[in-house]
Amino acid sequence: MTTYSGYMGKVILLDLNTQTTCEYPWTDKDRELYIGGKGMASKILFDNLTGEEQAFSEDNLIVITTGPLTGTGAPCSNRFNISTLSPLTGITTSSNCGGNFGHYLKKAGYDALIIKGKCKEHTWIEIKNDKFTFHECGELWGMKVTESQEELQRIMDESRNCRVKCGILSIGPAGENLVKYAAVISGERAAGRAGVGAVFGSKNLKAIVATGNHEVPVDNVAMNDKHNLKWTNTLRKHPLTGNQLPKMGTAGLVSSMQVRGILSSRNYALGQYDDFDMVSGETLAEDYNIVNKGCMSCPIKCARTVNVKGHNVKGPELETLGLLGGGIMNNNLEKILQWNYELDELGMDTISASSTLAWAMEANEKGLWKTGLEFGKITNISKTFNDIAFRRGIGDELAEGTRWLSKKYGGEEFAIQSKGLELAAYEPRRSVGQGLGYAVSNRGGCHLNGGYLVIVENLGLHADPQTPHAKADFCMFMQDLMEAVSLGGQCLFTSYAVFPGFLISKPNGIITTTVNKVIPFLGPVVRVLNKFPEIASFHLWLIPHTKSLHYVTGMRMNLGKFLRTGERSYNVERMTNAKFGVSAKLDTLPKRLTDVPQDPKNPKTKVPLEKMKKVYYEARGWSKDGLPTEKKLKKMKIV
Numbered sequence: 032m033t034t035y036s037g038y039m040g041k042v043i044l045l046d047l048n049t050q051t052t053c054e055y056p057w058t059d060k061d062r063e064l065y066i067g068g069k070g071m072a073s074k075i076l077f078d079n080l081t082g083e084e085q086a087f088s089e090d091n092l093i094v095i096t097t098g099p100l101t102g103t104g105a106p107c108s109n110r111f112n113i114s115t116l117s118p119l120t121g122i123t124t125s126s127n128c129g130g131n132f133g134h135y136l137k138k139a140g141y142d143a144l145i146i147k148g149k150c151k152e153h154t155w156i157e158i159k160n161d162k163f164t165f166h167e168c169g170e171l172w173g174m175k176v177t178e179s180q181e182e183l184q185r186i187m188d189e190s191r192n193c194r195v196k197c198g199i200l201s202i203g204p205a206g207e208n209l210v211k212y213a214a215v216i217s218g219e220r221a222a223g224r225a226g227v228g229a230v231f232g233s234k235n236l237k238a239i240v241a242t243g244n245h246e247v248p249v250d251n252v253a254m255n256d257k258h259n260l261k262w263t264n265t266l267r268k269h270p271l272t273g274n275q276l277p278k279m280g281t282a283g284l285v286s287s288m289q290v291r292g293i294l295s296s297r298n299y300a301l302g303q304y305d306d307f308d309m310v311s312g313e314t315l316a317e318d319y320n321i322v323n324k325g326c327m328s329c330p331i332k333c334a335r336t337v338n339v340k341g342h343n344v345k346g347p348e349l350e351t352l353g354l355l356g357g358g359i360m361n362n363n364l365e366k367i368l369q370w371n372y373e374l375d376e377l378g379m380d381t382i383s384a385s386s387t388l389a390w391a392m393e394a395n396e397k398g399l400w401k402t403g404l405e406f407g408k409i410t411n412i413s414k415t416f417n418d419i420a421f422r423r424g425i426g427d428e429l430a431e432g433t434r435w436l437s438k439k440y441g442g443e444e445f446a447i448q449s450k451g452l453e454l455a456a457y458e459p460r461r462s463v464g465q466g467l468g469y470a471v472s473n474r475g476g477c478h479l480n481g482g483y484l485v486i487v488e489n490l491g492l493h494a495d496p497q498t499p500h501a502k503a504d505f506c507m508f509m510q511d512l513m514e515a516v517s518l519g520g521q522c523l524f525t526s527y528a529v530f531p532g533f534l535i536s537k538p539n540g541i542i543t544t545t546v547n548k549v550i551p552f553l554g555p556v557v558r559v560l561n562k563f564p565e566i567a568s569f570h571l572w573l574i575p576h577t578k579s580l581h582y583v584t585g586m587r588m589n590l591g592k593f594l595r596t597g598e599r600s601y602n603v604e605r606m607t608n609a610k611f612g613v614s615a616k617l618d619t620l621p622k623r624l625t626d627v628p629q630d631p632k633n634p635k636t637k638v639p640l641e642k643m644k645k646v647y648y649e650a651r652g653w654s655k656d657g658l659p660t661e662k663k664l665k666k667m668k669i670v
């Protein structure tokens with residue numbers, strides 16, 4: 032139990048071998064140190080994994096966590112997190128999802144589920160308040176995502192003779208067949224990255240359904256409601272969260288990325304795509320978008336709805352547009368919509384699937400692995416995705432991802448991955464801080480876990496994208512900030528508003544120009560804040576998350592504590608990964624990005640990774656090997 036509001040006060044450990052449950056000890060001290068969400072999951076993995084486990088072994092854990100803000104009406108707060116040992120990277124991964132499962136898990140009375148063991152038969156689990164029921168899947172196993180979710184809803188409704196409000200998590204054929212980048216889907220939203228769906232599959236677990244009638248307690252309802260209203264208005268007025276994202280979603284970034292030379296094309300050989308306008312957010316909005324959609328309790332609504340073969344379905348995000356557009360030299364937007372839909376239905380991460388495809392096209396072109404996959408040829412792509420999901424023919428090897436393939440066939444220099452995780456569509460040779468982030472990110476080549484410095488360098492502000500100066504310190508700051516945001520259960524887009532609106536809406540104004548010029552010199556200032564976040568013992572209007580946490584939980588919170596919590600979460604995840612061999616030597620990028628200038632005439636257009644890494648480890652207070660020192664761990668109260 033807990034003295035804090037916002038929490039249900041229960042974490043459940045579910046043993047699939049014995050089909051039994053028990054309560055996992057999680058104290059108020061833990062809540063103060065890790066808040067919830069990913070931080071909570073990271074600490075649980077740190078405490079329970081030894082470094083001997085394999086992703087598909089029974090002793091691997093799946094940890095599904097919510098945040099204290101989930102279900103309280105805070106903007107964009109119905110996110111939940113799934114962490115586990117990834118089959119794609121061999122280290123821990125966390126996938127943040129906007130579906131409704133987290134909300135209903137709390138309605139059932141739980142802050143988190145820890146799953147261990149393996150079901151003997153294909154199974155789905157029903158959670159209703161304190162009752163856990165294990166059902167055999169029957170024909171559910173083998174169904175695609177929507178079909179399985181509709182079937183589960185039908186079963187729930189039929190068993191109670193009424194429409195049951197519930198949250199559903201399920202995998203598709205890709206997860207069942209252990210595709211290393213299979214996703215878990217809740218509604219239309221995916222916990223997509225690094226193969227959490229395959230871990231479900233390896234445990235013979237098809238789906239979890241949660242329902243219940245608990246309410247999330249809020250400490251100061253009046254202040255919380257007032258604060259949420261104000262915050263929602265701020266998000267609605269901000270040029271990124273109130274205009275760009277609602278208007279075009281993340282897809283709206285394609286055109287800006289083209290202008291800035293950071294739109295990955297031809298498997299990252301290029302940073303621009305001649306036909307970008309045919310696959311841009313503008314074209315998507317004008318020709319295909321039916322209506323904007325959002326996750327629960329979201330005032331931003333960045334998702335698109337498009338029609339594919341008579342179905343109104345979720346449209347592609349920027350990453351999918353970029354990687355299945357210029358990434359494979361395809362200008363057919365209608366095909367991208369179709370593939371995006373098919374990948375979701377198969378339950379597969381669109382980023383890794385697309386990037387693996389692009390690698391295979393280049394390997395085919397170079398004669399390393401003859402597959403018939405070619406840049407610009409789109410007739411065999413749909414079949415290839417299906418072959419991956421069912422592990423047929425070349426699909427069986429494509430299901431292993433680019434790192435595995437390039438080790439087998441050669442071509443590691445153009446396998447666009449870090450620690451085994453394929454990069455998103457942001458080409459970092461003209462955004463070197465983003466490049467640093469990809470390399471040091473805990474879960475591998477992730478644009479978000481890497482700190483998303485592309486927003487400072489190219490897409491929000493325009494601070495010199497080629498200089499390494501101050502990038503390490505900003506990278507750490509942004510990583511910890513975004514980490515802290517996700518701990519409460521909120522969408523990372525709420526952190527966009529940390530950049531005052533006027534800086535974004537007036538890119539050529541004197542203040543913005545000055546800020547852009549000054550940022551590369553701000554490293555020492557940011558370093559002080561990173562090192563001594565306690566000095567920020569106040570709330571800052573640009574980061575309303577801290578007040579929200581205070582009003583909801585009753586916990587003492589301020590900006591400094593918030594940043595320190597993000598840092599702690601980031602470090603504990605790094606320490607778990609260290610048990611599985613992570614250190615500086617794995618914080619890498621493919622040679623294409625570090626050794627080959629994007630513009631042959633401009634040697635600066637590559638990522639000076641080693642230089643930035645050194646400063647980054649210093650900024651974090653880590654050893655030269657890229658690991659937190661004993662002193663650092665003690666300071667952060669991790670050990």
Ligand code: SF4
Nearest residue numbers: 325326329331333522
């Ligand atoms: S901004 Fe987009 S991803 Fe974030 S909560 Fe809203 S709809 Fe979901």
